[in-house]
Amino acid sequence: MRRLLALLMACASVLLAQTAVRASDCLVCHGAMQGKISLAKGETIEVHVDSAGFTNSVHGKNDCTTCHLTFSPGAHLSPKDKKVPAELASLVPFTSLKAKGDPVALAACVNCHQTEYKEFQASVHGRNIFVKKESDAPLCLDCHGDPHYILAASDKNSKVNHANLLETCGRCHENEELDKKYGMSPYVIEKDKESFHGKKYILGDKRVPICNDCHGSHGITRVDASASPVTGLNKIKTCGRCHAGAGAKFAAAPAHKYIGAGNPIPFYGEKLLIVLVFGVFIFTISHVVLESWSEIRDNVLRKDKKKGHGDE
Numbered sequence: 001m002r003r004l005l006a007l008l009m010a011c012a013s014v015l016l017a018q019t020a021v022r023a024s025d026c027l028v029c030h031g032a033m034q035g036k037i038s039l040a041k042g043e044t045i046e047v048h049v050d051s052a053g054f055t056n057s058v059h060g061k062n063d064c065t066t067c068h069l070t071f072s073p074g075a076h077l078s079p080k081d082k083k084v085p086a087e088l089a090s091l092v093p094f095t096s097l098k099a100k101g102d103p104v105a106l107a108a109c110v111n112c113h114q115t116e117y118k119e120f121q122a123s124v125h126g127r128n129i130f131v132k133k134e135s136d137a138p139l140c141l142d143c144h145g146d147p148h149y150i151l152a153a154s155d156k157n158s159k160v161n162h163a164n165l166l167e168t169c170g171r172c173h174e175n176e177e178l179d180k181k182y183g184m185s186p187y188v189i190e191k192d193k194e195s196f197h198g199k200k201y202i203l204g205d206k207r208v209p210i211c212n213d214c215h216g217s218h219g220i221t222r223v224d225a226s227a228s229p230v231t232g233l234n235k236i237k238t239c240g241r242c243h244a245g246a247g248a249k250f251a252a253a254p255a256h257k258y259i260g261a262g263n264p265i266p267f268y269g270e271k272l273l274i275v276l277v278f279g280v281f282i283f284t285i286s287h288v289v290l291e292s293w294s295e296i297r298d299n300v301l302r303k304d305k306k307k308g309h310g311d312e
């Protein structure tokens with residue numbers, strides 16, 4: 001009898017193991033459903049999750065519920081009241097400022113990426129959300145993209161790949177309203193594109209630094225903070241990583257070349273030069289056109305007219 005019970009229990013545990021949530025349990029619906037749905041809060045969410053895209057992402061081996069911790073197997077018609085650890089729960093009021101669908105999932109990253117999460121929380125971006133309770137700064141997904149298709153930074157399609165960061169950070173740092181609200185000097189992106197590094201970057205040079213090479217990624221500080229990698233002695237070290245023997249003089253070169261409102265002389269100088277070049281161009285072309293016209297007029301039109309008069 002005892003043996004039978006043990007056997008039954010073994011069978012049950014195998015069955016239980018099989019009822020653990022698999023990505024495929026959720027993809028039955030979410031792989032097939034298409035389009036957007038409005039939630040009770042008024043947020044519009046995308047219900048489709050591309051199965052192949054998810055499998056190819058860095059989290060392709062994860063079950064959906066490793067992030068969607070409050071979800072039970074099957075259709076989630078019952079309330080999502082599964083408990084999460086207190087540390088994680090304490091993040092949820094803040095991730096709610098950014099998440100549309102599932103703020104618990106946006107906090108769950110901390111379970112596996114503790115270092116990045118903690119470093120981020122203390123950064124200028126993190127404090128905007130976790131201390132000031134604003135939602136203007138980026139949280140994980142603003143930089144890494146859709147949570148279901150995150151790629152390694154080394155993948156050239158990753159939003160945080162060297163080749164794409166100008167655009168990823170630029171989405172916000174080209175926004176004059178944000179610059180005004182947080183007292184940041186404007187035209188950071190435009191200035192970066194105009195710098196010696198930026199010009200080469202746009203041509204596809206992989207060796208030149210882009211935003212995170214100088215400012216960091218998760219632990220970004222205000223540029224005038226003492227821990228900032230772009231002030232004082234730290235700046236010399238930052239430049240020195242690539243420019244061997246860089247001293248204070250070298251590091252003084254402006255990283256974001258001042259143009260626009262920052263420094264009107266080169267800005268308008270450049271505009272003047274453009275006007276001059278095009279002016280000369282247009283002058284030459286109109287000169288040639290007018291000259292040709294006068295030739296035609298004198299030799300074809302007027303000749304005919306003269307002939308006509310003479311014949312009468």
Ligand code: HEC
Nearest residue numbers: 021025026029037064065068071072073074075076101102
């Ligand atoms: C029977 C079909 C079905 C299954 C199975 C299913 N879902 Fe859903 N899911 C839906 C529908 C419909 C919606 C949109 C409306 C809603 O929230 O109920 C949705 C919405 C969501 C949302 C966003 C809105 C919210 O409720 O927070 C998440 C996240 C989600 N599902 C995750 C999952 C996960 C994880 C699984 C697997 C454990 C899963 N779903 C299994 C049908 C399904």
Ligand code: HEC
Nearest residue numbers: 023026030045046047062064067099100101102105106147
């Ligand atoms: C790496 C963590 C992670 C995994 C794994 C994951 N999700 Fe998500 N998912 C999230 C986060 C974070 C959000 C919240 C995005 C937001 O609300 O802005 C989300 C949102 C959603 C939504 C709502 C869409 C929206 O626009 O908010 C659905 C539906 C969903 N997930 C389904 C799934 C399904 C199905 C799987 C498994 C195939 C899965 N998720 C696996 C992190 C994850």
Ligand code: HEC
Nearest residue numbers: 109113116117120138139140143144153160212216217218
């Ligand atoms: C301001 C943009 C930004 C935000 C916000 C951000 N990351 Fe990143 N993350 C990056 C960049 C850039 C890289 C790649 C280069 C690097 O590692 O510095 C990266 C790399 C990573 C890596 C790879 C390991 C590593 O450190 O190189 C992990 C894991 C990661 N991020 C997790 C997260 C999590 C979790 C969050 C949310 C707390 C987050 N990131 C928020 C920009 C960001």
Ligand code: HEC
Nearest residue numbers: 058066067105106108109111112140144147150151152153
């Ligand atoms: C259950 C654990 C787990 C959770 C939860 C989780 N991740 Fe990951 N994540 C991983 C693992 C494991 C890898 C490494 C995969 C590999 O090396 O191929 C990874 C890789 C990454 C990378 C790529 C690192 C690189 O190489 O550049 C990023 C970015 C990342 N995760 C962000 C997130 C974000 C954002 C969340 C929350 C929405 C999250 N992760 C939630 C386990 C997790």
Ligand code: HEC
Nearest residue numbers: 166169173184185188192209210211214223230254255256
């Ligand atoms: C070569 C290093 C370097 C690179 C690359 C770089 N920065 Fe900077 N950044 C600096 C330094 C140094 C400062 C301090 C002011 C100055 O010298 O221009 C700064 C200032 C800033 C400021 C503060 C502006 C203010 O005055 O309030 C922001 C925001 C900023 N950078 C964002 C970015 C972004 C976004 C990128 C990528 C497009 C980027 N940086 C690329 C070094 C760099």
Ligand code: HEC
Nearest residue numbers: 128136137138142168169172182184211215221222223224
């Ligand atoms: C979703 C919008 C958003 C994205 C994306 C973003 N930032 Fe920011 N960033 C902000 C906001 C908002 C602040 C000001 C926060 C505050 O002061 O509370 C800020 C502040 C900063 C500062 C400090 C500025 C100062 O005055 O000293 C730097 C440096 C910076 N960001 C760099 C970056 C870099 C590098 C990236 C890309 C890896 C990036 N940011 C991506 C919104 C963004």
Ligand code: HEC
Nearest residue numbers: 196197207208209213238239241242243250251252253255
């Ligand atoms: C990730 C590596 C990297 C970092 C960090 C870096 N640079 Fe550069 N820098 C380069 C490369 C590569 C070039 C182009 C060299 C060439 O084509 O000859 C360059 C070119 C320059 C030039 C043009 C003249 C020259 O020496 O070629 C100046 C000036 C310069 N950097 C200043 C700085 C300053 C100031 C800092 C720190 C705020 C800095 N760099 C940080 C990689 C870097």
